[in-house]
Amino acid sequence: MGKVEFNAENVAKCQCVKCPVQAKSECFKNTLRGMQEMMSEDVDIATVIEPKDVPGIYCANGKAVCTDLDTHEICKCGECPIWTEYGLNKGEPGSYFCRDGAAR
Ligand code: SF4
Ligand code: SF4
Numbered sequence: 001m002g003k004v005e006f007n008a009e010n011v012a013k014c015q016c017v018k019c020p021v022q023a024k025s026e027c028f029k030n031t032l033r034g035m036q037e038m039m040s041e042d043v044d045i046a047t048v049i050e051p052k053d054v055p056g057i058y059c060a061n062g063k064a065v066c067t068d069l070d071t072h073e074i075c076k077c078g079e080c081p082i083w084t085e086y087g088l089n090k091g092e093p094g095s096y097f098c099r100d101g102a103a104r
Contacts, residue, residue: 001091004060004082004103006051015080016056020073021098027066031055058097059088071099 004010022028032055038048051061058064059082075095077083083095086103093100 001087006060013081014056015076019076021069025066025068028055059103062102064098
């Protein structure tokens, strides 16, 4: 299991933005809006956006900054191509990276 890289391609593949765990979080919505504004400027987002600006790819960057997530909902990592590609199910924590930290 290699370390998941924080880059534009992987941010685009991440399913966290569609995840019910974050769906009702105002903090998530604000962060997503900010990221979308930065992305509309047509640059390689990984060069201008820092991990804290992205409400996802927690398997690479570690726990979510937002504290109002509902982890009683079902994590969508199992539907993510990165999860399969990197074999994240074989490591810890395996899912709920937003709550439990980066894949290791
Ligand atoms: S495995 Fe989960 S946290 Fe990592 S990129 Fe995919 S959906 Fe996001
Ligand atoms: S890590 Fe899993 S539970 Fe957390 S936001 Fe991403 S898909 Fe949802």
